[in-house]
Amino acid sequence: MNSPFLPDWVAFHAARAPEAPALDSPQHRVTYGELAARVRDLAGHLADRGVAAGDRVLVALPTSPAAAVAALAVQSLGACAVEIDRGMGPAGFASVLRQARPRFAFLSSQDGAHWAAASGGAEFAWAWTFAAARRGAAPSAGTTELLGDGALPPGARGLVPPPRPEIPEGSPALVLFTSGSTGKPRGVVQTFGNLFANTRSIVQYLALGPSDRAMLILPFHYCYGRSVLQTHLFVGGSCFLDPRFMYPRVVMEAIGSEGCTGFAGVPLTFEILRREVALGSISMPCLRYVTQAGGPMRPETIRWARQAFASARLFVMYGQTEATARLAYLPPERGEEKMGSIGVPIPGVELRVLDEGGRELPPGEVGHLAARGGNVTPGYLEAPEETAAVLHDGWLWTGDLARRDEEGFLYIVGRAKEILKIGGHRVGPVEIETVIAEHPAVAEVAVVGAPDAVQGEIAVAFVTLRAGASASGSDLRRFCRDRLAAHKVPARVEFVEAIPRNASGKPLKSELAARARTTRHEGGEG
Secondary structure (H helix, E strand, C coil), X not given: CCCCCHHHHHHHHHHHCCCCEEEECCCCEEEHHHHHHHHHHHHHHHHHHCCCCCCEEEECCCCCHHHHHHHHHHHHCCCEEEECCHHHHHHHHXXXXXXXXXXXXXXXXXXXXXXXXXXXXXXXXXXXXXCCCCCCCCCCECCEEEECCCCCCCCCCCXXXXXXXXXXXXXXXXXXXXXXXXXXXXXXXXXXXXXXHHHHHHHHHHCCXXXXXXXXXXXXXXXXHHHHHHHHXXXXXXXXXXXXXXXXXXXXXXXXXXXXXXEEECHHHHHHHHHHCCHHHCCCCCCCEEEECCCCCCHHHHHHHHHHCCCCEEEEEECCHHHCCCCEEECHHHCCCCCCCCEEECCCEEEEEECCCXXXXXXXXXXXXXXXXXXXXXXXXXXXXXXXXXXXXXXXXXXXXXXXXXXXXXXEEEEHHHCEEECCEEECHHHHHHHHHCCCCEEEEEEEEEEECCCEEEEEEEEEECCCCCCCHHHHHHHHHCCCCHHHCCCEEEECCCCCECCCCCECHHHHHHHHHHCCCCCCCC
């Protein structure tokens, strides 16, 4: 399949194997033939209502086959799907509307009140309201239609979409929002060419094929979840969309009963499984690979995951929304030897460690991690200054600091904006977090900086303890002194019930940094 257009992948497999499973969930079963028909019918309906190539169409639906149909139908017309997190709330919705200015929208009736507050009286040219749940007021819109579970309004079948015009690969296909370090939602533009390049690369190193079936618990508005969907549609595989991870054992049992060959999770996913599920008692006979991305995972948890999913290969991966999804992966056979590494570049991507002037640094030296490849975004939506800050001469400056070893394996030291400057030393929070996480009493840890009159800045560690475990701040600082240089030992340890996280499971360090600036010994520094 050499087309850069996702709907073409679906149509190809529908012609080849119309009865093959495509998108399933606990409530719905959708074959490739049915998926292609729904996409075609909805695309015809959208075109009849005025959606055309180049338009932006908001997709704010629950993760479901219907949400996938909506985005695919939009993209089949050469238009751009703008996927957002429904948990943003009115302020986030308003920010998205100001940046994206969509004329059309797919909304959930559950979010009607939020949209009414966010829109400020503005109206979409047309809106389709997903009516699986009918709570809440209807969103403000010039015209609205109710959608059923198949993402089709009544009477929409049979409308043939017009032939797709000539669409360059560089045309926007998808906009995903990421909060970055500022907390403000930023729209990352992903072109049809970006999606094609990244999808082919991931398919290559995971060796995906038509028989693969992914257990997908990650949302479509998150580039990781979106990439799982796209890679399986590319090869003619299938996804089981399961929103029940609040009951993790149920999801793990479904991996077995649904014949899933792959499972994707963020670090928090595996921490929850480790604490709450005895995986040894669950049969997962078809599982052959497990992937982890979305931030660094504790070495102890990586080793646990390897053992717990012993029949599957564990791929530790690294990426960014600005890179469509993926930039590097750690080959499973090198996992223990290269513990802590994000691995090597994925096929078709170059990664370099650069100094402030853009010169490549030799192995062992810490610098800015930069990426180049067909998957790199052309920029942020309607934000030329922010785009210019991260794209330089075709290279994406990821914002991460890294070092490379003699074999070319990369290690993240920390975010450039999060690097601490303690008594003249540059200290990466990740290094401190990795050490503290090895303490047997520690469940989770996040390290941030706080201003200090003497050293300029100090490290503050926020820690949650395992159930039934105990440790004092002095215990953890002593543990660090045995393993770190003196200037890297946290000056303070704050014990908290939970580390705040965003919808993707990443720690909200901006919240912790604000707390570190305004508190001293709250939580029991020993």
